[in-house]
Amino acid sequence: MYVCLCKRVSDNTIQQVVAQGARSWREVREQTGCATQCGKCACVGKSITRDAVAKELFGDADLSYAV
Structure with a gap:
């Protein structure tokens, strides 16, 4: 899905940038x-x-807290 319409950035694009080393x-x-x-x-x-x-x-660890 598109996250940023102005710059045509999708959620997949963000995930790829993180996979390539971005950490912030x-x-x-x-x-x-x-x-x-x-x-x-x-x-x-x-x-x-x-x-x-x-x-x-x-x-894929479950990061949610048990109640």
């Missing part, structure tokens, strides 16, 4: 241009980045 929202933003124009996509972009980095660092 700043790095993803610099490499993709996501959220650099109108900024409405920033929250979603950050969330996708956070999830992709966690997946890269911890694999």
